[in-house]
Amino acid sequence: MxxxxxxxxxxxxxxxxxxxxxxxxxxxxxxxxxxxxxxxxxxxxxxxxxxxxxxxxxxxxxxxxxxxxxxxxxxxxxxxxxxxxxxxxxxxxxxxxxxxxxxxxxxxxxxxxxxxxxxxxxxxxxxxxxxxxxxxxxxxxxxxxxxxxxxxxxxxxxxxxxxxxxxxxxxxxxxxxxxxxxxxxxxxxxxxxxxxxxxxxxxxxxxxxxxxxxxxxxxxxxxxxxxxxxxxxxxxxxxxxxxxxxxxxxxxxxxxxxxxxxxEETLEGAYARHQRLADAVRAAVGVWGSDGPFELNSLKEEERANGVTTILIDDSINVDDLQVLCRDKFNVSLGHGLGKLNGKSFRIGHMGHANEPMVLGALGSIEVAFNRLGYQHGKGGVPAAIESLSKA
Ligand SMILES: Cc1ncc(COP(=O)(O)O)c(C=O)c1O
CATH class of the missing domain: 3.40.640.10 (Type I PLP-dependent aspartate aminotransferase-like (Major domain))
Structure with missing residues (x-):
């Protein structure tokens, strides 16, 4: 076990x-x-x-x-x-x-x-x-x-x-x-x-x-x-x-x-928190994609979800390996691609009881996993997320 x-x-x-x-x-x-x-x-x-x-x-x-x-x-x-x-x-x-x-x-x-x-x-x-x-x-x-x-x-x-x-x-x-x-x-x-x-x-x-x-x-x-x-x-x-x-x-x-x-948080507070976390995740994905096969699935900025981010990948990335490493080594659970995006994407959920350290921790763990698995990616996703959260 x-x-x-x-x-x-x-x-x-x-x-x-x-x-x-x-x-x-x-x-x-x-x-x-x-x-x-x-x-x-x-x-x-x-x-x-x-x-x-x-x-x-x-x-x-x-x-x-x-x-x-x-x-x-x-x-x-x-x-x-x-x-x-x-x-x-x-x-x-x-x-x-x-x-x-x-x-x-x-x-x-x-x-x-x-x-x-x-x-x-x-x-x-x-x-x-x-x-x-x-x-x-x-x-x-x-x-x-x-x-x-x-x-x-x-x-x-x-x-x-x-x-x-x-x-x-x-x-x-x-x-x-x-x-x-x-x-x-x-x-x-x-x-x-x-x-x-x-x-x-x-x-x-x-x-x-x-x-x-x-x-x-x-x-x-x-x-x-x-x-x-x-x-x-x-x-x-x-x-x-x-x-x-x-x-x-x-x-x-x-x-x-x-x-x-x-x-207690208020609905408006919850919407704003989800937006903040989503922006941070998207900032990290933008950096990973600057030198690697990572792309936001949602094409239009105004349609990008506050609660989940689907990241498109290519054949050089094995979602199962990524999920298993993140789960077993860092205790971070990620979503796999669904339907026709199965094997072509992975998903980061940032909804519900989630906050900044959890998102930064998850993004950091994913970057460590990329390094260990030898996946090419733009370096510095977490600093980009920090930058995004600092402005929020
Ligand atoms: C948008 C949406 N609709 C429907 C469902 C189905 O819900 P459940 O799995 O609870 O039956 C899900 C589950 O993830 C969902 O995300």
């Missing part, structure tokens, strides 16, 4: 480092599932999640990963045979689109290049072409974790409005929430999808949908079979039904603590 000294720096783009405060909050005896303590906790968490989504819409909590929330969003609003429009952003738009098809929906998939965000004008054209309003929903991934590209949500809303199209607008914020601005109501999002294990700093296992009146009203007459996910039977007078059974009590205790931490 490999002994790894020191703290683990979980620099993967989910799950992310879990704060001790959150771990301690979870390490408590369970509460009575129908007792007043859990009820009060649960009401508070549902209300406070609305502040994170910046919405007045109803929030639903699932004891599930992000895939569960994807399925909840689709199965609550659509009927078999309905068409959804899915702009390709990367691996996660692919997977969501495939899930839609597996539920009996049809997906109109709009090809993308995995390096740029959703093109609002292309969305508008597709919706204008859809004279009979066969498209029932637009499914958009805010930050695609495979590509580290963040797309412009208000611009896509504007495109839907310009086409005067009634499709529901659903946005996956699994990798963007808390790392970058997201305003569900102001931006006209009908359904928000999220999960707890990234910006929300929680142990994996909870996911969320927020659904506005329009989405919930449409859902009353749609017929994809659903039970556990069903918005219509959750949030009733009986608290037990809010979770379709026994609530994930200890996860909710952890989430309460994580939300408290976010409110």
């Amino acid at each position: 490999t002994f790894r000294a020191g703290w683990n720096f979980l620099m993967t783009p989910g799950p992310t480092n879990i704060p001790d405060r959150v771990l301690r909050a979870m390490a408590q005896p369970a509460l009575e599932y129908a007792g007043p303590d859990f009820m009060e906790l649960s009401i508070g968490v549902h209300e406070d999640l609305k502040k994170i989504f910046q919405t007045k819409a109803e929030v639903f909590i699932y004891a599930a990963n992000g895939h569960g929330a994807w399925e909840a969003a689709l199965s609550n609003t659509l009927s078999p045979g309905d068409l959804v429009l899915v702009p390709e952003t990367g691996q996660f738009s692919n997977s969501w689109s495939l899930m839609a098809e597996s539920l009996g929906l049809k997906s109109q998939y709009m090809p993308g290049d995995w390096r740029s965000g959703v093109d609002p004008s292309a969305v508008e054209r597709s919706l204008l072409d859809d004279k009979d309003h066969k498209i029932k929903a637009v499914l958009m991934v805010h930050t695609d974790t495979a590509t580290s590209v963040t797309s412009n949500v208000p611009a896509v809303r504007k495109a839907i409005d310009s086409a005067n199209h009634p499709a529901l607008f659903m946005v996956d914020t699994i990798a963007s929430l808390v790392t970058t601005e997201f305003r569900m109501d102001d931006w006209g999002v009908d359904v928000t999808i999220a999960a707890c294990q990234k910006g929300l700093m929680m142990a994996p296992g909870l996911s969320f949908t927020a659904a506005n009146d329009k989405a919930r009203e449409i859902g009353k007459s749609t017929i994809i079979p659903r039970n556990y996910w069903n918005w219509q039977t959750r949030r009733g007078a009986i608290h037990y039904s809010w979770y379709c059974g026994t609530g994930p009590i200890n996860s909710i205790l952890g989430l309460r603590e994580a939300l408290d931490m976010i409110f």
Whole structure:
């Protein structure tokens, strides 16, 4: 067995480092599932999640990963045979689109290049072409974790409005929430999808949908079979039904603590911290790429994600070797490339419970790994990151 000294720096783009405060909050005896303590906790968490989504819409909590929330969003609003429009952003738009098809929906998939965000004008054209309003929903991934590209949500809303199209607008914020601005109501999002294990700093296992009146009203007459996910039977007078059974009590205790931490920092503070860390990582990658095969995947500066950086490489770099060395020697966990970027990229997560020393430590460890593995790279990524953080 490999002994790894020191703290683990979980620099993967989910799950992310879990704060001790959150771990301690979870390490408590369970509460009575129908007792007043859990009820009060649960009401508070549902209300406070609305502040994170910046919405007045109803929030639903699932004891599930992000895939569960994807399925909840689709199965609550659509009927078999309905068409959804899915702009390709990367691996996660692919997977969501495939899930839609597996539920009996049809997906109109709009090809993308995995390096740029959703093109609002292309969305508008597709919706204008859809004279009979066969498209029932637009499914958009805010930050695609495979590509580290963040797309412009208000611009896509504007495109839907310009086409005067009634499709529901659903946005996956699994990798963007808390790392970058997201305003569900102001931006006209009908359904928000999220999960707890990234910006929300929680142990994996909870996911969320927020659904506005329009989405919930449409859902009353749609017929994809659903039970556990069903918005219509959750949030009733009986608290037990809010979770379709026994609530994930200890996860909710952890989430309460994580939300408290976010409110202590403020959402704006969290967005700014993520931006600072992202800028530092990008500064280092710029230097590595000045004399080596390293390039930011996200082409446009304004679309570069705050929570994750995908770095393109060539055949001279072996991602497995890099990951293993960083993991075993320095206790730093990195993300590998996903989908068609598998073997062609690696990813540094800088979301959730992350700060400057963690990012500098991770970048330094990667540079040491480059040296030991003999990978050609521009020297001085860490000083460039220090410079970036010094200016911030
Ligand atoms: C943007 C995005 N959407 C969806 C998912 C799927 O979430 P989960 O793995 O929790 O099911 C992920 C996971 O990384 C993601 O990053």
